[in-house]
Amino acid sequence: MSRAWLPPVFRSARWGMVWNIALATMLFVFSFVPGVEQRGIDLAAFPDRRPLDALGLLLMVAQTLPLVGRLRWPLTCLVVTSGAFAAFQLLGYPTLIASLGWFVAFYNAGAHLSRSRQRIAIPAALVAYVALAVATHAAGSPEQFMDYVTFGAVLAVLWFVGAEVRAAAAAAAERQRRAEEAVVHAERARIARELHDVVTHHVTAMAVQADAAQYLMEQPEKVTASLSSISGTARRALTELRYLLGALDGNAQHGQEPVAGKLADLVAQSQAAGQPVELVEHGEPRPMASAAEVAAYRVVQEALTNALKHAPGKRTVVNVHHRDDCTDLEVTSERAGRAGIGRGSGRGLVGLRERVSVVGGELHAGPRPDGGFAVSARIPRGLSS
Numbered sequence: 001m002s003r004a005w006l007p008p009v010f011r012s013a014r015w016g017m018v019w020n021i022a023l024a025t026m027l028f029v030f031s032f033v034p035g036v037e038q039r040g041i042d043l044a045a046f047p048d049r050r051p052l053d054a055l056g057l058l059l060m061v062a063q064t065l066p067l068v069g070r071l072r073w074p075l076t077c078l079v080v081t082s083g084a085f086a087a088f089q090l091l092g093y094p095t096l097i098a099s100l101g102w103f104v105a106f107y108n109a110g111a112h113l114s115r116s117r118q119r120i121a122i123p124a125a126l127v128a129y130v131a132l133a134v135a136t137h138a139a140g141s142p143e144q145f146m147d148y149v150t151f152g153a154v155l156a157v158l159w160f161v162g163a164e165v166r167a168a169a170a171a172a173a174e175r176q177r178r179a180e181e182a183v184v185h186a187e188r189a190r191i192a193r194e195l196h197d198v199v200t201h202h203v204t205a206m207a208v209q210a211d212a213a214q215y216l217m218e219q220p221e222k223v224t225a226s227l228s229s230i231s232g233t234a235r236r237a238l239t240e241l242r243y244l245l246g247a248l249d250g251n252a253q254h255g256q257e258p259v260a261g262k263l264a265d266l267v268a269q270s271q272a273a274g275q276p277v278e279l280v281e282h283g284e285p286r287p288m289a290s291a292a293e294v295a296a297y298r299v300v301q302e303a304l305t306n307a308l309k310h311a312p313g314k315r316t317v318v319n320v321h322h323r324d325d326c327t328d329l330e331v332t333s334e335r336a337g338r339a340g341i342g343r344g345s346g347r348g349l350v351g352l353r354e355r356v357s358v359v360g361g362e363l364h365a366g367p368r369p370d371g372g373f374a375v376s377a378r379i380p381r382g383l384s385s
Helices: 013-032 052-067 074-090 098-111 116-137 147-215 220-249 263-272 290-312 347-358
Strands: 277-282 316-322 326-333 362-367 371-378
Touching: 013 098, 013 116, 013 290, 052 098, 052 147, 052 326, 074 098, 074 116, 098 116, 098 147, 116 147, 263 277, 263 316, 290 316, 290 326, 290 347, 347 362, 347 371
Parallel strands: 277 316
Antiparallel strands: 316 326, 326 371, 362 371
């Protein structure tokens, strides 16, 4: 019998064995309880009954005991219970509830036999049933042809129900597997976006600062400041990378993700890298949900990174509008007068759009009429007003 209706704790292998032992014991014991002992299966319907003796008790055990191992050995359970039921019927023993073990074995075969074994077991079971029907009829059973057909149809339905339960369980397991894979892929994509944001921003800043230091060799104070800024940027990158690598290894604990810094810190880092960045805020800052706050931080971070890469030394403005229900961000940079340090893959903006859309926001990025570039986003606060 299926245990799908039981709580998950009772579906374990240990509880499965306990359940099967209880089932086999009940079928055997109830065969001696007045009022229910004769509610079993009677295929032969012989008018004269043979008294229950030692052989009959042994056949009763053979019809119930195999149910204990029905999940592990479904074919053996079916063969033993079928043989014991056939002998019990042909010898003319009284109808007892222990014979229900045969029905359980048929259902169990449909539910737990592999497809390859079912292709062999089904024809064999059909032949065996026809042979049993012919034998009981030859032994004087009053049952008619349609009685045997009806009884066989019941067995077929039990097998079919078992097979359907097996198919439903397999489909549920497949859905669960796909859901788990989707979660894993989503987490990998999230970490990939974080890696892109962290590595690109910090490494770009260090590259720009290192390039600028080459032209400051005759100004030791500025060289020292530039190297100090590179060192600080590297340490920040290492801190965030340690978290991400821990997440990949499964060692990062919930709530340990580095808090996104203030936008003013991002602006200061870009200014230290030599980029003329200006931060303009409108309105009073309002609390935001953690995911929305990180999304806003990453939008500005990616936009400043692109400005450093593609428009180095050009004026960049970060406009922040704090509204009641959202925060509007716009990062604009002037047209580049010289080549930057490299072309981007476009992955950053794609990741940003996905990140912003997850929190219910919108992001737009593209060239400006004057030749510059603009990144704008509207990010809901994510908190009740």
